Amino acid sequence: MAGFFGFFDYTKPGPGIPKDAPPKHPVIVFFEIYSRKFWNLVKLNILFSIFNLPAIATMAFLVIISQMSFSSVAGDDLLMDFVLRFILGSFLLCIPLVTVGPAQAGFTFVLRNYAREEHAFIWSDFKEHALKNFKESVIISVIDLIVAIIIAIDLRIYMTMQKGNFLITIASAMLVLSFIIYLMMHMYIYPMLVTFKLGIKQIYKNALIFAVIRFLPNLGILVLCAAVLMASFIYPFIGMMLFPLITVSTIGLITNFYVYPALKKHIIDRVRLDNAEGSDEGQA
Numbered sequence: 001m002a003g004f005f006g007f008f009d010y011t012k013p014g015p016g017i018p019k020d021a022p023p024k025h026p027v028i029v030f031f032e033i034y035s036r037k038f039w040n041l042v043k044l045n046i047l048f049s050i051f052n053l054p055a056i057a058t059m060a061f062l063v064i065i066s067q068m069s070f071s072s073v074a075g076d077d078l079l080m081d082f083v084l085r086f087i088l089g090s091f092l093l094c095i096p097l098v099t100v101g102p103a104q105a106g107f108t109f110v111l112r113n114y115a116r117e118e119h120a121f122i123w124s125d126f127k128e129h130a131l132k133n134f135k136e137s138v139i140i141s142v143i144d145l146i147v148a149i150i151i152a153i154d155l156r157i158y159m160t161m162q163k164g165n166f167l168i169t170i171a172s173a174m175l176v177l178s179f180i181i182y183l184m185m186h187m188y189i190y191p192m193l194v195t196f197k198l199g200i201k202q203i204y205k206n207a208l209i210f211a212v213i214r215f216l217p218n219l220g221i222l223v224l225c226a227a228v229l230m231a232s233f234i235y236p237f238i239g240m241m242l243f244p245l246i247t248v249s250t251i252g253l254i255t256n257f258y259v260y261p262a263l264k265k266h267i268i269d270r271v272r273l274d275n276a277e278g279s280d281e282g283q284a
Helices: 028-038 038-051 055-067 076-115 120-134 134-160 166-195 198-215 216-234 236-283
Strands: none
Touching: 028 038, 028 134, 028 236, 038 055, 038 120, 038 134, 038 236, 055 076, 076 120, 076 134, 076 166, 076 236, 120 134, 134 166, 134 198, 166 198, 166 216, 198 216, 198 236, 216 236
């Protein structure tokens, strides 16, 4: 007799899920996925952090460069001093661009599969889709860098200009709003990159549409991700330990879990419907 007088018999099939059972709330589904995949998320977070080390090192070098003076090389020529800084800084920025974007693509593919409750091999799928989307992800990284530089320069200019100026206040508000919309776009950019065969222009166009038409729920997800990040750094030492271990993959799973249903509803299901209607017309 299996088990003990019929009890604890794990060879018998369970009751299963009733066909008419109501669907689980998305929040419950998310935490079920999170608990099942927790250690995989830790491994993925560590892998992603390793590939981002060049970016961290580059930022440290750029801080050092900003404090350096090339006057001993270029004399008192301020223009030459700026050119030397620009050349050295540009050279250093080229290093992380070839790792950050592709790593984000591989990272997103694994998290997207987890979000739709599908299996993914951490290393092999990460590597495959980082290489598969290498060119496009590097282009996205370059665009991110350009946007970050433009925003940083504009903020610096606005902060140094006269305060209390109404036009400057409006311009600053528009800049902040543009940055928020760009962050919203970024929630969709990499999931679309690893899911569809789209050009960079079409990816950004679709991402902008999703950012605008879903502005309020997008804003809610951004606030939630910011809250998770700030909560992890309530104690800075603990936050510094959690960030390379679980924080990034947690935020990544939240965004992919939120984004994928929208992509499925507005793109995948619509394409399937169009294909079905086309085949019906062909048979007719």
